[in-house]
Amino acid sequence: MSEEKENIQFELTKELVGQVKQLIKANDDKELHKLLDEFHYADIAEILDEVNLDEATYVIKLLDSETTSDILTELDEDIRERVLKNLSAKEIAEEVEELDTDDAADIILELPEERQEAVISHIEDQEHKAEITELLAYDEDTAGGLMAKELVKVYETWTVAGCMRRIRGQAEEVTRVHSIYVVNKEEKLIGRLSLKDLIVAKNDQKISDLVKVNVDYVNVNDDVEDVAKVMAKYDLEAIPVLDDNEVLLGRITIDDIVDVLKEEAEKDYQLAAGITGDVDSDDSILELTRARLPWLFLGLVGGIGAFLIMEGFQDTFNKYAVLFFFTPLIAAMAGNVGVQSSAIIVQGLANDDVKGSVNNRLIKEMLLAALNGVILAVFLFLFVWVTKGEINTAFAISVSLVAVIIVAGLIGTFVPLFLDKRGIDPAIATGPFITTSNDILGILLYFWIAKMILGI
Amino acid sequence: MSEEKENIQFELTKELVGQVKQLIKANDDKELHKLLDEFHYADIAEILDEVNLDEATYVIKLLDSETTSDILTELDEDIRERVLKNLSAKEIAEEVEELDTDDAADIILELPEERQEAVISHIEDQEHKAEITELLAYDEDTAGGLMAKELVKVYETWTVAGCMRRIRGQAEEVTRVHSIYVVNKEEKLIGRLSLKDLIVAKNDQKISDLVKVNVDYVNVNDDVEDVAKVMAKYDLEAIPVLDDNEVLLGRITIDDIVDVLKEEAEKDYQLAAGITGDVDSDDSILELTRARLPWLFLGLVGGIGAFLIMEGFQDTFNKYAVLFFFTPLIAAMAGNVGVQSSAIIVQGLANDDVKGSVNNRLIKEMLLAALNGVILAVFLFLFVWVTKGEINTAFAISVSLVAVIIVAGLIGTFVPLFLDKRGIDPAIATGPFITTSNDILGILLYFWIAKMILGI
Numbered sequence: 081m082s083e084e085k086e087n088i089q090f091e092l093t094k095e096l097v098g099q100v101k102q103l104i105k106a107n108d109d110k111e112l113h114k115l116l117d118e119f120h121y122a123d124i125a126e127i128l129d130e131v132n133l134d135e136a137t138y139v140i141k142l143l144d145s146e147t148t149s150d151i152l153t154e155l156d157e158d159i160r161e162r163v164l165k166n167l168s169a170k171e172i173a174e175e176v177e178e179l180d181t182d183d184a185a186d187i188i189l190e191l192p193e194e195r196q197e198a199v200i201s202h203i204e205d206q207e208h209k210a211e212i213t214e215l216l217a218y219d220e221d222t223a224g225g226l227m228a229k230e231l232v233k234v235y236e237t238w239t240v241a242g243c244m245r246r247i248r249g250q251a252e253e254v255t256r257v258h259s260i261y262v263v264n265k266e267e268k269l270i271g272r273l274s275l276k277d278l279i280v281a282k283n284d285q286k287i288s289d290l291v292k293v294n295v296d297y298v299n300v301n302d303d304v305e306d307v308a309k310v311m312a313k314y315d316l317e318a319i320p321v322l323d324d325n326e327v328l329l330g331r332i333t334i335d336d337i338v339d340v341l342k343e344e345a346e347k348d349y350q351l352a353a354g355i356t357g358d359v360d361s362d363d364s365i366l367e368l369t370r371a372r373l374p375w376l377f378l379g380l381v382g383g384i385g386a387f388l389i390m391e392g393f394q395d396t397f398n399k400y401a402v403l404f405f406f407t408p409l410i411a412a413m414a415g416n417v418g419v420q421s422s423a424i425i426v427q428g429l430a431n432d433d434v435k436g437s438v439n440n441r442l443i444k445e446m447l448l449a450a451l452n453g454v455i456l457a458v459f460l461f462l463f464v465w466v467t468k469g470e471i472n473t474a475f476a477i478s479v480s481l482v483a484v485i486i487v488a489g490l491i492g493t494f495v496p497l498f499l500d501k502r503g504i505d506p507a508i509a510t511g512p513f514i515t516t517s518n519d520i521l522g523i524l525l526y527f528w529i530a531k532m533i534l535g536i
Numbered sequence: 537m538s539e540e541k542e543n544i545q546f547e548l549t550k551e552l553v554g555q556v557k558q559l560i561k562a563n564d565d566k567e568l569h570k571l572l573d574e575f576h577y578a579d580i581a582e583i584l585d586e587v588n589l590d591e592a593t594y595v596i597k598l599l600d601s602e603t604t605s606d607i608l609t610e611l612d613e614d615i616r617e618r619v620l621k622n623l624s625a626k627e628i629a630e631e632v633e634e635l636d637t638d639d640a641a642d643i644i645l646e647l648p649e650e651r652q653e654a655v656i657s658h659i660e661d662q663e664h665k666a667e668i669t670e671l672l673a674y675d676e677d678t679a680g681g682l683m684a685k686e687l688v689k690v691y692e693t694w695t696v697a698g699c700m701r702r703i704r705g706q707a708e709e710v711t712r713v714h715s716i717y718v719v720n721k722e723e724k725l726i727g728r729l730s731l732k733d734l735i736v737a738k739n740d741q742k743i744s745d746l747v748k749v750n751v752d753y754v755n756v757n758d759d760v761e762d763v764a765k766v767m768a769k770y771d772l773e774a775i776p777v778l779d780d781n782e783v784l785l786g787r788i789t790i791d792d793i794v795d796v797l798k799e800e801a802e803k804d805y806q807l808a809a810g811i812t813g814d815v816d817s818d819d820s821i822l823e824l825t826r827a828r829l830p831w832l833f834l835g836l837v838g839g840i841g842a843f844l845i846m847e848g849f850q851d852t853f854n855k856y857a858v859l860f861f862f863t864p865l866i867a868a869m870a871g872n873v874g875v876q877s878s879a880i881i882v883q884g885l886a887n888d889d890v891k892g893s894v895n896n897r898l899i900k901e902m903l904l905a906a907l908n909g910v911i912l913a914v915f916l917f918l919f920v921w922v923t924k925g926e927i928n929t930a931f932a933i934s935v936s937l938v939a940v941i942i943v944a945g946l947i948g949t950f951v952p953l954f955l956d957k958r959g960i961d962p963a964i965a966t967g968p969f970i971t972t973s974n975d976i977l978g979i980l981l982y983f984w985i986a987k988m989i990l991g992i
Contacts, residue, residue, distance in 0.1 A: 122769050248736050275731045280704050312798065313578050315791040317773055334790050335771040341794065342768065345801030346883060352808055353879030353966065354872055361884035361897075365904045372876050373908050376941075379872045380912050383865020384919060390861040404860050405846040408867045409839020412975055415871070416810050416835045416968055420828050423809030427802060428817035441817075448821045452829050456836050463840060485832075510809065512872055519868055 090123045097130045104135045109142055121147055125154035133159075137166040149178035152187060156362075161190060169195060173202030181208065182228035182336065185215035215330075223307050224300040226340070227321040227330035232260045234287055236270055241283040258318035261328055262291045269320055269328045271295055297322050300329055307332060308340045309432070347507070348430070352423060354379075354512035375512040382516030386411065386523050393527045396536045402468060403530055406477055407523055413456070413481065414488040414522030415515035421445050421492030422510045429500050438497055442490055449489030453482035472534060480529035484522040491518060546579045553586045560591045565598055577603055581610035589615075593622040605634035608643060612818075617646060625651060629658030637664065638684035638792065641671035671786075679763050680756040682796070683777040683786035688716045690743055692726055697739040714774035717784055718747045725776055725784045727751050753778050756785055763788060764796045765888070803963070804886070808879060810835075810968040831968040838972030842867065842979050849983045852992045858924060859986055862933055863979055869912070869937065870944040870978030871971035877901050877948030878966045885956050894953055898946055905945030909938035928990060936985035940978040947974060 103112040116124055116139070124143075128136040128151065136155075140148045140163055152160055152175055164172060164187075172191070176184045176199065188196050196216075203209040211229040218224025234243050247260060260273040271291035281290055297320045298307050311319055317334045347358065354375035359367055390407065425441070428434035434441070457478035464474035492514055496506035559568040572580055572595070580599075584592040584607065592611075596604045596619055608616055608631055620628060620643075628647070632640040632655065644652050652672075659665040667685040674680025690699050703716060716729040727747035737746055753776045754763050767775055773790045803814065810831035815823055846863065881897070884890035890897070913934035920930035948970055952962035 120770060244735065275735070279700065279731070279735075312791075312794050314576060315794075317790065334773065334794070335768075338768050338771075338790070338794060338797065341797055341801075345797070345805070349801070349805055349808060349883060350879060352805060353875045355876055355879060359880070360887070361880045361890055365900065365907060368880070368904055369907055372873075372904075373911065375876070376869065376872055376908055376912055377915075379868045380865065380915060383862065383868050384916075386864035386868075387861045390864075391858075394857065394861075401850065402847075405843045405850075406839065407864050408842035408846075408975055408979060409836065411864045411867060412835045412839050412842075412871075412972065413832065415868075415971070416832055417828075419809045419967070420811055420831070423806060423811060424815070424817045424824070427805060431816070434817055444821065448824055448828075451821060451825055452832055455829065456832055459833075459836060460840075511875070515871070516868065519864055523864060 090119070092123070092126050092130070097127060100127055100139070101131055101135060104131075104138050112139070112142060116143065121150035122154045125151045128163075129156045129159055133162050133166065136163050140167070141171075145174045146178050149175040149183075153179065153183045157190070158363075160187075164191060169198035170202045172199045173204075176203060176212070177205060177208065180228045180230050181211045181215055181330075182226065184208070184212050185225075188212065188216060189220070218300065221304050222300065223298045223302045223304065223321045223332060224329070226304055226307065226336050227300070227332045229330050231320070231328075231331045233328065234260055234262055234273070236262050236264055236286075236288045236291060238287050239283070240278060240281045240285045240287070240290070243278060243287060244283075247278075258331070258333065259295075259320075261320055261331070262287055263328050267328060268326045269295070269297060269322055272320070295320070297326075298332070299324065304340055305344065308337045308344070311337050312341070344430075348426065351505075351507040352419070352426075352510040378512050378516055382519050385520040389520065389524050389527065393531070396527075396531060396534075399536065400473065400530075400534065402464075402470070402473055403477070403527065407526070409460075410481065410484055410522050410526045411519040414484050414518035417449060417452070417485050417488040418492035418514040418518040419510055421449070421489045422496050422506075422514050425493055425496045426506045426510055429496065429506055434497075438494070441493055441497065445489045445493040446486055449486045450482065453485035456485070457481045476530040476533040477526075479533060480526045483529055484525050487525060488518045488522060491521070546575070548579070548582050548586070553583060556583055556595075557587055557591060560587075560594050568595070568598060572599065577606035578610045581607045584619075585612050585615055589618050589622065592619050596623070597627075601630045602634050605631040605639075609635065609639045613646070614819075616643075620647060625654035626658045628655045629660075632659060632668070633661060633664065636684045636686050637667045637671055637786075638682065640664070640668045641681075644668065644672060645676070674756065677760050678756065679754045679758045679760065679777045679788060680785070682760055682763065682792050683756070683788045685786050687776070687784075687787045689784065690716055690718055690729070692718050692720055692742075692744040692747060694743045695739070696734060696737045696741045696743070696746070699734060699743060700739075703734075714787070714789065715751075715776075717776055717787070718743055719784050723784060724782045725751070725753060725778055728776070751776065753782075754788070755780065760796055761800065764793045764800070767793050768797070800886075804882065807961075807963040808875070808882075808966040834968050834972055838975050841976040845976065845980050845983065849987070852983075852987060852990075855992065856929065856986075856990065858920075858926070858929055859933070859983065863982070865916075866937065866940055866978050866982045867975040870940050870974035873905060873908070873941050873944040874948035874970040874974040875966055877905070877945045878952050878962075878970050881949055881952045882962045882966055885952065885962055890953075894950075897949055897953065901945045901949040902942055905942045906938065909941035912941070913937045932986040932989040933982075935989060936982045939985055940981050943981060944974045944978060947977070 099115065100112070103115065128139060136159065140151065152163070155163065176187060179187065188199055191199060200209060200213060203212065215224070215227070215229065232247050234246060238246065260275065260278065261269060262271045262273060264270050271293040272295040273287065273290055273292065277290055296310065296314060296316060298310065300321050300323050307319065310316070311334060318331050320328055321330045321332060323329055343358070350356070355371045356374065357371045359371040390404065396403070425434065460481055461474045461478035464477055465471050468474065495514065496509040499509055500506045555571065556568070559571065580603070584595060592615065596607065608619070611619065632643060635643065644655055647655060656665060656669060659668065671680070671683070671685065688703050690703060694702065716731065716734065717725060718727045718729060720726050727749040728751040729743065729746055729748065733746055752766065752770060752772060754766065756777050756779050763775065766772070767790060774787050776784055777786045777788060779785055806812070811827045812830065813827045815827045842863070846860065852859070881890060916937055917930045917934035920933055921927050924930065951970065952965040955965055956962045
């Protein structure tokens, strides 16, 4: 969490990585220190992501644990896992000692069960140990799983002067003081103060006179995404976490929320693209296959569905072969419209700005799809009419295109709303899921309507 | 930016909105005050998003400008625009007086040119006016366009005691003190202090002894997205903004970055779904059409392309009708694979973790696509063989499926990398763009390979 030793210009170059590898090879610890000490731990982490496991471990063991503990938190998850394998429980415990309780708990949670015990048992600072153990008990997706125990707390009965004295001690423990939390003797949160308020106040004032009551807070069991929404909406940089009795348990800071928001966005983006699980472009081919193949298989099944439908209409074929040549167009339009409307709904749900009844939504999307559909259909009609000279066929194809687009829009709107009501992440509705179902339905609708109009 | 007067439980109910509308109708200002004063400005903004323009304006004119100025910053952009139309330049100036310089500048920038002048001329606080005018000059997408002038600044020559005295004054101006910036007499940034450091320090210590040098900073012309990356990477809550001579101009706080990150994520998500421009589900049908139709039109053109290709292969048709029934499957697979691989690259580029040469990327994607393709092709082969009993056709279709998937993967990987090199946002490469081009290419490849294998 340090703001020091870095500026925007850092760039990870081949040369730099090569230089580090060289120094490790030469066991030139002195030079290596000189080189790496210039960098922010987040940058050293980027360098270590590029070297091999032994080299990374070498650096981790070389630098002092104050730096390396921070580096560990910034490493690629899979690389960190492998580095930790190379460290003894005692060595990991030393790293953990240096970390804030929330980061410490996150690292320990990544370890295999049996090692977790061992590492915890090696933590010397008893209070730190107890706090970490407490955090390990909370579900990762709750406020409790995200919060840190580090915070500055004062009692309502204290004076400003007394406060200043007391918090000098506490503040040294806390990387950043956002708010000073004021509690009563039962440790229940009754309000907050900013350091600013304290500095601006007179020394003999009572805290109870300065405290700002009804401060924002979250319950320890609140969902992380809800915490993120609240902090973003109210521009909070820290929020206290209370238990059901309003006892102050910890605090969540905005930098953790920034990470939550980024992960959320990436997850939704990948789901929309038909990728499950948190993979990135540097993962192994096997990991990427596991994330991508299931959705492709869904597409395959959908394609086979489309095949069966078209085969079913084979008889009309010899007369109107042209109909079949437009199936990719129909499928594409059905897919695109479905993805567009579902994406808008999914995003609206994420921002809580989907208001009004489901029916109004569907009516609006129907009008929207109809408008787009008619515009597109006119072009298609003209194209078929001019190139094929068959006005009936042109008419049949265009009319069914409009119908297909409307239905696709309705499905794209309804499915995410339905999933959301059922408590399922609507984001899975975008991408391949919608495309595939709309492909099939669209093609079926298309042939059915065209057949009717052409009276085959 | 206040942390007061709200907690996570706020919920926007029909009843509440109805109650507000009632009180406005009855001109019951006293009750309206009582009701709304309970809420955080961000919640009042949500309420005003739900009432009609006159009602919203009524509330804005009723409440004191300290609250309403914050409400304005939280309103839906289009609603804010309409509300501001109902306010006189003087009234807007009063709102602006209450806002931090960055929010003030944002509001003014949304006004039509001629009104901007008028509003600025009505700002009474001359310093505030000068600072806002300065901010208006910077490009919205740069650090200068995002920064605020409010910050706490001390000179290296001061003592801790002197500092404390001096910053009491400045601090009252600043919503939150993240860092105290230390400058020399030329106003050049030489480092920073935290309030914590100051509190923990002795009164007679010189600032120059406490200052933390090489602090992070950004240049006033740096791109907003780069600023966001730096602040997220280094977990910064505020970063100073310097001009080319390292003179301290302002600071950017994390809550603005949170907004930038959210907007970025939404833009990419929408692009991937074939939606351009910043629209949300509550926008008008016309706005939504403008955002969606162009991509659908692209799909239409692609579909016509597919039609022409299939027509070109019509002669082979009577013998192998079955080939045509699989075109939707081929198109779907080509599209899905393309979107998957492009999404991973786009995301990798956004996170700066696309390393190594383009060739390695393409080779990796080729292997990945080949692996997925073969697995899928085996299923398809068995299906066709079993259901149609034509082993040659089954073989032809499966082999071309593999080829199509590999090419689709390569295009999905190459196009975003290419666009990025050209300085174009690679996000436009996902979604309809890739799907459409892959549809056409896939179908062409499919018929061509199948034809060869079947020796037609």
